[in-house]
Every structure is written in C-alpha cells, then in structure tokens.
Amino acid sequence: MAEEERNKAAARSFLSCATEVARLMDLGNAADIPETRRARHLAHAVRRPLLERAHLPEEFFAPLMAAAVYDPDPSFCLWFVEPAVYAFGRRQVMTALLDYLRNGTDAEQAGAERAWYCAHVPLRADRSPAYAPGGSRDPAMDESRDLRDKWRETLRRSAMCPGRLET
Template sequence: MSEGDGYEASTRTFLACAAEVARLLELEAAADVPEDRRARHLAAAARRPLLESASLPEEFFDPLMAAAVYDPDPSFCRWFVEPALYAFGRRRVMTALLGYLRTGTTAEIAGARRAWYCAHLPLRVDRSPAYAPSGSRDPALDEVDDVVDQWLESSSPQQRDRKASARHNRA
C-alpha cells in the first residue's frame, strides 16, 4: 500500500467515526457535501451540540475517542476530545488514549499522541454545562497522575529508563 492509499484509508475511517458521532446526535448525513470534505463538515456540525450538552450518554464515549484518534488534523481532534473531557472526565479520556497507545495500530498510536495533547486542555466552568450548577465537579474525574506516569512509561524507552533510574536513586 502506498502512502497515498494509507492516507485515503485513514480519511475513510475518520469519515466513518465522524458519521457515527453525527448519527448519535441525530444530525443530517451531509450527503450533499463532497466526500473529501464530509468528515470535517460532520465534525464541525457536531462540535457545538457536543459542548452544549450537560451530559452525554455512555454510547458516545467510544465513538468520540475513535473520532479523536482517527482525526488526521491535530488542530481539530480537540472537537472530540474536549466534550469527552467535560462529559466523562480527564481520567477516562486519558485512559482510553493510553489503551490506543499500548495496543493500537501505527495510525492509532499516532492519533492517540495527537489527541493526548488535547486531553490536557484546561476545563472551564463557563465552557460547558457539564459542570454542576455550583461550578464544581467530582475531582476523581480528573485525577490523572498515575495515567500520565503510565503514558510516559509506555510512550518512550527514554522515559522508562529515566523513571527507573530515578527510582533506583531514591532506593
């Protein structure tokens, strides 16, 4: 398979992911939009309703994570990561991305790395109604120190070596 074929396949996969999120939101299928722009069109249409939701049903989690991972543009995968952060918590989002890093295909690992950056977005009370009316939320949703450590251990041998060295020096 040539590099162009791989790009075309990943674009089709992203379209399938964006279409699933749009289906869950009961958005139009955008049949009148050319196929090469349809995924981005669906993602843009889904962005506002996702962020404006006070909560999202469980069935949204996996499609949001898949869309974030398969989105080929690191600037736009935020459109799927951010609502997942608000609705499901940073811990769950980062844990899902860690799963892609550990067991995914080459394309999924690259996508998880792009989405990982967005998973660090600051959460703001005024950005989403997913916060309680008091402007607070369960802190356990966003406790991620151990997940970050696991990411670092899984993502690069240099990180593993540094961490092992640090543990050895403390002992």
C-alpha cells in the same frame, strides 16, 4: 501500502467515525457534501452541540475517542476530545488514549499521541454545562497524574523496543 493509499484509508476511517458521532447526535450524514469535505463538515456540525450538553450517554464515549484518534488534523481532534473530557472526565479519556497507545495500530498510536495533547484542555465552568450548578465537579473524574506516568513509561518502552507498545 503506498502513502497515498494510507491517507485515503485514514480519511475513510475518520469519515466513518465522524458519521457515527453525527448519527448519535441525530444530525444526519451530510450526503450532499462532497466526500472529501464530509468528515470535516460533520466534525464542525457536532462540535457546539456536544459542548452544549451537560451529559452524554455512555454510548458516545467510544465513537468520540475513535473520531479523536482518527482525525488526521491535530488542530481539530480537540473537537472530539474536549466534549469527552467535560462529559466523561479527563481520567476516562486519558485511559482510553493510553489503551490506543498500547494496543492500537500504528495509525491509532499516532492519533492517540495527537489527542493526548488535547486531553489536557483546561476545564472551565463557563465552557460547558457539564459542571454542577455551583461550577464544580467531582475531582476524581479528572485525576490523571498516574495516567501521565503510565503514558510516559509506555512511550519510553516503545523507544527501547520499536514496534512493541505493551505493558
């Protein structure tokens, strides 16, 4: 597949993911926005409402992770990763990204690597109402040392056997 075709397919995938997150937020599909700008428009529209919610239903998790992984711009995948980290915890987010790294397509593996960096976002009680009233949260939600080790091991194995990212 030519590079241009891959880019078009990736843009359609990201649009699909962003549309699903917007649908879950009841924000519509922005059909009046040109398709070339629609995904970024939807991502921008969901960013603040996602962070403003203290809790997100579990049904949001997979679409947020997919949108983060398929977002072609490493500067913006944070818009999906950060609310997921606050709502579901760094551990659950990193586990999902590790799964994409191990089992995903080449494009998903690259997206997981971009999103992994964002999963280390500093957590601040003033940034999200996902914290308890006293500004605390269960530390187990964010324990990720073992996952960072697994991530490095998976990358090491992939360097030794290109094309194979399994455990």
